Amino acid sequence: MHRWELAGSWSEDAPPELPAGVDRDDLQLPEDGDGPLIHRIYRTRIVGAPVSAAELMALMSADLDSAAPSEFATFQKLRGEKGRLRVGDEYVVRMPGPWDGPVRVVAVDATSFRLATLQGHLEAGQIEFRAAAGYRSISFEIESWARSGDRLSDLLYTHLRISKEVQLHMWSSVLRGVVDLAEGKMEGGIVITTRRVDPGLLPLRGTGEPPERVVPPRVTELAGREVNFDPSRVAEYATDGAWRVDDMVEQLPHEGSGPPEEGGAWRVGREIMDSYQLADPRTVTAVYDADAPLAGRDMLLRIRFLGVGFDVAVRIGDVYEGEVEIDGRPARIFGWDYRTLEGHFEQGQMHYEVWKWLDTGDVEFHLRAVSRPARSGPFLLRTGFRLVGRSNQLRFYRQVCRRMRRLTEAQLETGRAASERLLAGPDHRGAGHSHG
Numbered sequence: 001m002h003r004w005e006l007a008g009s010w011s012e013d014a015p016p017e018l019p020a021g022v023d024r025d026d027l028q029l030p031e032d033g034d035g036p037l038i039h040r041i042y043r044t045r046i047v048g049a050p051v052s053a054a055e056l057m058a059l060m061s062a063d064l065d066s067a068a069p070s071e072f073a074t075f076q077k078l079r080g081e082k083g084r085l086r087v088g089d090e091y092v093v094r095m096p097g098p099w100d101g102p103v104r105v106v107a108v109d110a111t112s113f114r115l116a117t118l119q120g121h122l123e124a125g126q127i128e129f130r131a132a133a134g135y136r137s138i139s140f141e142i143e144s145w146a147r148s149g150d151r152l153s154d155l156l157y158t159h160l161r162i163s164k165e166v167q168l169h170m171w172s173s174v175l176r177g178v179v180d181l182a183e184g185k186m187e188g189g190i191v192i193t194t195r196r197v198d199p200g201l202l203p204l205r206g207t208g209e210p211p212e213r214v215v216p217p218r219v220t221e222l223a224g225r226e227v228n229f230d231p232s233r234v235a236e237y238a239t240d241g242a243w244r245v246d247d248m249v250e251q252l253p254h255e256g257s258g259p260p261e262e263g264g265a266w267r268v269g270r271e272i273m274d275s276y277q278l279a280d281p282r283t284v285t286a287v288y289d290a291d292a293p294l295a296g297r298d299m300l301l302r303i304r305f306l307g308v309g310f311d312v313a314v315r316i317g318d319v320y321e322g323e324v325e326i327d328g329r330p331a332r333i334f335g336w337d338y339r340t341l342e343g344h345f346e347q348g349q350m351h352y353e354v355w356k357w358l359d360t361g362d363v364e365f366h367l368r369a370v371s372r373p374a375r376s377g378p379f380l381l382r383t384g385f386r387l388v389g390r391s392n393q394l395r396f397y398r399q400v401c402r403r404m405r406r407l408t409e410a411q412l413e414t415g416r417a418a419s420e421r422l423l424a425g426p427d428h429r430g431a432g433h434s435h436g
Helices: 053-062 151-159 162-182 217-224 231-237 265-274 379-423
Strands: 002-007 034-047 074-079 090-094 101-109 112-117 123-134 137-148 185-197 244-252 284-288 298-305 308-326 329-340 346-357 363-373
Touching (some): 002 379, 034 162, 034 379, 053 112, 053 137, 053 162, 101 123, 162 185, 185 379, 217 284, 217 298, 217 308, 231 363, 244 265, 265 329, 265 346, 265 379, 363 379
Parallel strands (some): 002 185
Antiparallel strands (some): 034 137, 034 185, 112 123, 298 308, 308 329, 329 346, 346 363
């Protein structure tokens, strides 16, 4: 099971519009909920199945309990014809404890169906189940867009994380049940991608529009802070034994030779860098003015360590892109650096770069840093960093590199799955060895 958490936005993570003519009575939609919007995709790939994507969905639609894990949940139909799935049908999802949730079917086609929560559900939102044919495989996904149904549910989900773990294991078990229903084998495990949109970025109730973006004062005041070292001497620092120099490279998925491909690893990696999804939000989150140019942008980094959170400030310096020749080989490089500001427990500069070797198609992520413990700023932070900072610094660098690779792979898989859904017709045979 591979889990990835990212910061989201309303423009990218809003739930799909309800189809025209759907009964909206008693629906409990995200605007009716509390807490952040959680946009989540559970994904796996099935190989060796004797059924097509459409046949798999027909089996599941005829009996939602056929893939449900009985120890976690069971689907009880309250409205609609048994053995069929139609828009307007209603179910209650029975789960251990106070988790029962009523839902209504709001969309159905040959390879997917979508449910919306009803009043009384712990969540407010929609969830879609879909299958798509791939090369000798079936890609199966469960995608949800939901907020907690009320403040108590938000406490259980966002803060105590109880219902979050129950939900995660339930839908992961459903995926395993789908694989069994298809009589195939799971390939590559289960990938779970979560994008969180904080309440302040969500539409105001009754308006349908996000609130006007306001930059927090603690970010605007960073403009008055100075960089706490001399950036013009970075090359000199790199040869000074008092400064640490780190240079790490992570291989990203391969492309064909030539310029970066549209939707390929190099461009996906660049998008991840642009939106600062490099750091795990459970460890480091960034607050900044998204409308400010990337070059010169001030960022407040919230760092969590051993249950304690503290803020440090950085400023993006140079942003660069172009083709260069390295050891006689052409490469396309996009990158930027950020520099520590006054009050940071470190001094130094870090570069994030995504490279493509144009002759071979190899794509790489590069992390380069020149740093040392700060000699000014909060005493406790500086002292703590001198005592335990180096090992955690290196761990963070390695995590960033691995996360860049995994997020790139996950985004490429999302793109492939979307293309497969567009290309696959209802009778397309993706995995069926019995269909030749």
